[in-house]
Amino acid sequence: MPIFFVLSIAVQVICGIHAVKTGRERWLFIIIFFSLVGCLIYFFVEFLPDLRHQPATQKAGSGLFKLLDPGRDLRGLRDQLTRTDSINNRKALADGYVRAGLFKDAIDLYQTCLRGTYVDDPGIMEGLSLAHFFQENYAGAKQYLLQLKELQAEKTPHEFKLLLARTYEELGDRENALNEYMNLLRLHSGEEARYRYALLLKKMGRTQEARDLFQAVINETRIQPKFYRRAQKKWVELAKKEI
Template identity: 35%
Template sequence: MPLLLLASFALTILCAIHVVRSGRPLYWIWLLLIGSYLAVAVYVFVAVLPDLRNDPRSRTAARRVLETVDPERRRRAIRERLELADTTDNRRALAEECLRLGDYGNAAELYASVLKGIYATEPPFMLGLAQAQAGNGDFAAARATLDALIAANPAFRSTDGHLLYARCLEELGEHDAALAEYEVLARSYPGEQARYRYANLLRRRDRAADARAVLQDMLKRARLAPRYYRRKEREWLDAAKRDLGALGSG
C-alpha cells in the first residue's frame, strides 16, 4: 500500500509540473490532488499525449527509439515505395538511407543508377556517390567523382564535400595539399571534425606545436559554445582532449 501511495504521489507531482510548464489552468492541480490515479490518467490522455505528439523533440526522440529497435524500418518503407514507383526520387531516398546505414556498396550502385540523363551531373547525387565510394575505402574513385562534380558544377559549394575532398587527399598520401584544404576548413566548417582532422594530420607530420594550438582552440571554442553544440560534437571534442593530453604542454 505505501508503494502505491508513493507512486500516486510521484505521478501527481509530475503532472502538476507539466500543468505549470505548459501554462494550463491551475485547477488541474486540484483535480490531480483529489482524483489520484483516475485524474492522472485523464490528464495524461487529454494533455500530455497531445503535447508529446506536437512536440518536435518528442517526435525526434520517438523516431530515434524506433531506429534503435528496428534500424531497417525506414529502408523497408522506401523499398516498398520504390517497388510501387521506380522514380529517381525514390532511388535517391533509398541511396541516402543506405548511406546512413553504412551500406556503402548499395548506396554507390543506387547513386550511379540515377546519374543519367538530365541528372548526369546533379551535384547532390555526385556527392552522395563520392561519400559511398569513400565509405567503401575507394578514395581514388571518390576523389575522381568530386573532381568531376567540381568541373561540371563550378558554382556548387558544400562544406561536407570540401571535407571529403580533403580526406581523400590525406588518404591518397597528398598530405601538403590535404593540410591546405584542412586549414581553410578549420575556419569555415560548421563543426569540429575538420579542425580535429587538421590537428591530427599536423601531428602526424611532426608539427606538434601547430597541432596543439588547433586542439586548444577547439576546446576553447567548445567552452564558449552552447551545450547542445558540445553534445553534438562530443566525439571530436573527446578525441581532441585525448590527443592534447598525449601531446603534453610542449
C-alpha cells in the same frame, strides 16, 4: 498520513492542474470524486494522447523505434520508392543505405540516378563520394569529389573539401592532401582540418610543425564561444594527446 493517501492527492492535483491548463475543466468532477480511478481514466483518455504529440516525446519515440527496429526507416524508404519510382525517392533510399552502412547498395542506386537533368546533380555526387570513401574505394571517391569540385568550385561544402583532402591522403598523394588541408585552414572551416593536417605533417616527419598545429587547435578553440568549443571538443582532446 498513509503514503497511499498522499500519492492519491498528489496524482489528483497533477491531473487537475493539467485539466485546467488545457481547458478540460469538465474532467475536474471525475478527477476529484473518483480519485485514482478518475485520474487513470483521465490519464489514458486525455493526458497520454497529449504526451504522444509532444515533439520531444515523438523524437524519443522515434529513437526507440530505430533502436528496436533499425531497418524501419529503410523499409519506409523502399515502400516510398515502390509507390513512386522517382529520382528523388531513389536518392532518398540511397542516402538511407549510406546511413545504414550499406555502401554497395547505395552506390548501385545512386548510379541509376545519374541521368537526364540529374547527370551532374551535386547531391548525388556527394552521396557517391561518401559511399565510395567509406567502402574504402578511394579512387572512386576521388572521381566524384573532383567532379563536384569542378561543378561547384568555391561553393563546394567544406565537409566535401575535407573529404577530398582525406581521400588524397588515403591514396598516398600527400602533396595534394597538404594543399587541400591548407586551403581549408584559410577558410576557417573548423578544427578537424587543422588536426588532420598536423597529423599528416607528423607522419611525414615534420614534427615541430605538427606540434605547433596541434597546439593551435587547443589555443584557437579556447578563445572561441561556447558553442564552438563544444562542437570542436573531439579534435581538442585528440590534439592534446599528440602534444
